[in-house]
Amino acid sequence: MKTKTPTCCNKATFASEEEARRYWERIKNLGVSRVLPTDVEQCMRGWHLVFPPSEKEEKPRKPLKRTKPKKTARPKGVPAAVKRILVRRSGGVCEVGLSCGGASEAHDPAHREGKKAGGTRAEWSNSPATLLAACRRDHRLIDGVEVSAAERLGLKVRSGVARPWEIPVKHARFGWVLLDDKGGHRPAPAGSYAEGRRPTPVVACTERELIQQDGAFAEAMDRYGHLQCPGWSAPVEGLFTCGCGSSPFVVQVVAS
Ligand SMILES: [Zn+2]
Ligand SMILES: [Zn+2]
Ligand SMILES: [Zn+2]
Known part of the structure; x- marks a missing residue:
């Protein structure tokens, strides 16, 4: 306690x-x-x-609303509705860009959180903030080959106290941004990222x-x-x- x-x-x-x-x-x-x-x-x-006293004091607001908690275990794959959001955000093009430079067609969603492919059991595992549309090659790279490099770019995040929507990611097209759970993004503030080190939440x-x-x-x-x-x-x-x-x-x- x-x-x-x-x-x-x-x-x-x-x-x-x-x-x-x-x-x-x-x-x-x-x-x-x-x-x-x-x-x-x-x-x-x-x-x-x-x-x-604040008018809204009784109910402290959560930072950026995550997807609704589910009573049942999360579905195995990424829900179709979330896939549609990713297609809209990415334009169907790879958002990782490590090998393709953001030029290849996106093949499937890559989980930012989770040691390997498939994400975690966290309720936000299939949130658009946790996912990146990825080409085949880049998906494989960030999940197994270039994990440290991917972490330094926020493409992969470690499970811990920081949430995926709090960790800046170097998006192939948008540059350093914070992703939200509705398919939107905003620039990551100065000081939260630098080349060569993991971003600060x-x-x-x-x-x-x-x-x-x-x-x-x-x-x-x-x-x-x-x-x-x-x-x-x-x-x-x-x-x-x-x-x-x-x-x-x-x-x-x-x-x-
Ligand atoms: Zn005191
Ligand atoms: Zn790619
Ligand atoms: Zn302290």
Whole structure:
């Protein structure tokens, strides 16, 4: 069983009241936020800003909605509806492009997550974000021959806390993007990828979630195992560094 941190510490912790008030001033002066603190409070670990309760607070929003969880085991193959989404996204051309450069006809969907072909038992295993339309040769390459190279390009992802829609992928046609579960994509933010190393996961949250450190931000901190860490600086867009010293993800602000 996980122990729960008092909810007050799931927020930026400041060493002194003065520091907390200085950050408050900064938010105000930036003028970018409609959500402003109303007070400061002290707890055993330091000082926090107090925000007005959010209207949507009861139900923290999941970062990017995944495919509906299924009661039964996932179907063996990729559902026809998902295949149609992939055909639309790829135009029927290979999205991997390692060997073909994105010029060959796509043959079948390649799973990004899972050690070999066929994906995992995860509920998102057949999400468009987890799949790439692939030519025969590239499918074989990323599943068995060039696994490390594929991981450095986000074409293959390791099963872990990061989800496929959080891991940038170098798409043969779109370049470095994040794929969503509806067949869409958006540019991966700067700092989340670089040639020669595995990409850093990107956590999408609204500006409000970032400032109040609830919703998608709190969910990610929990999932990435940092909710129990002894405080951290107020998160901003870009690479997030926790109080424990590690930088588990890049924060990207998205519209609510
Ligand atoms: Zn606290
Ligand atoms: Zn190919
Ligand atoms: Zn940490």
